[in-house]
Amino acid sequence: MAAMARAATTSDAFNAIAEPQRRDILVLLRGGERPVTELARDLGMRQPQASKHLRVLREVGLVRVREAGKQRLYGLDARGLRPVHEWVGGFERFWNESFDRLDTYVQDLKQARQEE
Amino acid sequence: MSATGRGAPAQSATADREIVISRVIDAPRELVFEAFTEVRHLSRWWGPAGFTTTTRSFEFREGGEWDFVLHGPDGTDYQEWITWTEIAPSERIALRHGESRDDPNAFESVLTFAPDGAATRIVMRTVFPTQQLRDEAVEKYHAIQGGQQTLSNLAAYVTDLARKGAEG
Numbered sequence: 001m002a003a004m005a006r007a008a009t010t011s012d013a014f015n016a017i018a019e020p021q022r023r024d025i026l027v028l029l030r031g032g033e034r035p036v037t038e039l040a041r042d043l044g045m046r047q048p049q050a051s052k053h054l055r056v057l058r059e060v061g062l063v064r065v066r067e068a069g070k071q072r073l074y075g076l077d078a079r080g081l082r083p084v085h086e087w088v089g090g091f092e093r094f095w096n097e098s099f100d101r102l103d104t105y106v107q108d109l110k111q112a113r114q115e116e
Numbered sequence: 117m118s119a120t121g122r123g124a125p126a127q128s129a130t131a132d133r134e135i136v137i138s139r140v141i142d143a144p145r146e147l148v149f150e151a152f153t154e155v156r157h158l159s160r161w162w163g164p165a166g167f168t169t170t171t172r173s174f175e176f177r178e179g180g181e182w183d184f185v186l187h188g189p190d191g192t193d194y195q196e197w198i199t200w201t202e203i204a205p206s207e208r209i210a211l212r213h214g215e216s217r218d219d220p221n222a223f224e225s226v227l228t229f230a231p232d233g234a235a236t237r238i239v240m241r242t243v244f245p246t247q248q249l250r251d252e253a254v255e256k257y258h259a260i261q262g263g264q265q266t267l268s269n270l271a272a273y274v275t276d277l278a279r280k281g282a283e284g
Contacts, residue, residue: 090257091135095240097164099139105161106143106151113147 013080016060021045022053026062026076033066033073133247135254138239145229145236149206152227155182162186169196178203181217197222213242221249 017023024043028034040050054074057063061080065072141148151157155174162169166189173183182198195215202210207229214222225242244250 091242091254092137094164094257095137096139098162099137099141099238101161101163101165102148102151103139103141105157106141106148109151109157110143110147 013060013062016056016062019053019056021049022057025050025053025057029063029074029076033075035071035073039074130243133245133250134241134243135250136239136241138237140232140235140237142235144234145231146206148236148238149209149229152209158182165189176200176203202226221245221252223249223253 017026021043025039028039028042036047036050036054039054040047043050054063054065058065061077063074063080064077065074067073151161153176155171159169159171163186168187169184170187171182171184173181175181178200180200182196184196184198186194186196188194197214197216197219198211199217200209200211201224202208209227210224211227212222212224223242223244225240228239228241230237230239244253
């Protein structure tokens with residue numbers, strides 16, 4: 001059971017952001033890139049714990065890392081949020097699904113006109 | 117239009133409060149356009165799968181209105197109201213969309229129909245009065261489609277995050 005939960009968490013962004021501390025990390029990173037030491041300090045967690053969360057967030061593409069001198073800086077990766085954003089985007093979904101039906105309907109209409 | 121200065125694609129001044137959806141349909145544009153002009157057509161496709169409409173009144177002309185109820189698959193009814201502000205046959209339809217004639221939160225959509233080979237590209241550009249109303253509409257439509265209430269806070273949160281992420 002625990003193993004299943006871990007597997008799911010690292011395979012998609014939805015599960016990754018279900019964990020409150022990981023959401024806190026994302027909120028902090030909105031302000032710009034930060035090293036793990038600062039993130040851990042601001043969130044009152046130990047560094048290994050913060051590193052573990054960052055690893056999960058990187059695996060689902062929500063966070064990226066780059067080397068800057070001796071430091072590793074973590075930042076938001078908006079691409080990973082896209083599937084979440086699109087899923088949330090109810091208005092887009094409403095219209096994309098309406099246009100699916102429109103497409104089907106127009107194909108029927110086209111065929112009916114050709115048969116006339 | 118203002119330059120972003122970051123080499124990003126040019127964005128319109130309303131980019132933060134609009135939603136653009138496009139679709140290519142394999143049919144001549146006169147036919148695609150026709151599917152928007154009569155209630156007997158519209159009622160066959162308006163809304164996601166499982167949704168139906170009941171029309172109270174319908175008059176497809178500039179200044180005309182479509183007053184209808186949208187029925188969700190779970191039995192929930194939504195009052196809908198549309199007025200056409202511009203109709204250019206086969207090319208363009210501009211409309212205002214709200215819950216009633218005096219809905220202060222009504223928003224505008226412009227649909228353009230362009231030939232794409234033998235097919236037709238529809239682009240629907242919806243501009244909300246404010247960014248907040250856009251976000252509320254996204255939430256509302258999310259709820260219409262059976263989104264769980266408990267998820268709405270998370271939904272608002274990640275929408276905000278995605279926007280900030282995209283800006284950064």
